Amino acid sequence: MIFLDFILDIVGYTTTRLLLPTLTFQKVKVDVLSSDEACFNWLGFKRLPNGALLCDADSAGWIGAFLADRPRRGFSQLDASGTVRRSP
Template sequence: MSLIIPFCGHGTLHRSCDLIDVLLEVLGYTTARLGLPIITLGKVRVQSICSAERGFNWPGFKRVGDGSLICHADMAGLIRVLLWIFVPLLIATLA
């Protein structure tokens, strides 16, 4: 039996670890989508997860007409991991 996730048409899941991966991806994307504009004071936003935009440079950013940057959704995952690692380390160091 497969589980169909109605999430940008990514198909079916056959194992429970795939479901966990999807949940972590959604949580991480949401973290980056909320946290990155706060950290950069609105200068950088995260691409919509279902967007078909192209033209990102190799680090995964693209400048838009208003002068701000859009971060590719995949790059947002890496930024999320960095936030989850370094923020607790910073708090532990300062405490």
């Protein structure tokens, strides 16, 4: 369980903290790990007074672990000869 907590807290949370605001154009922000915020909905989000959404740290860990574990399919790669090939 310590390993899973480490993955969710460090890798997942950090990935989400970096990517989620960027991907949503600052409409979703991620709460800090040691926050006293309350009243999140069952998905782990709550609406801020400025209209943005705030994601709690636990949900951010799960989202980040999912994003970090996704296979990178469909991206183009250059091989040694300089030709472009697509990943399977």
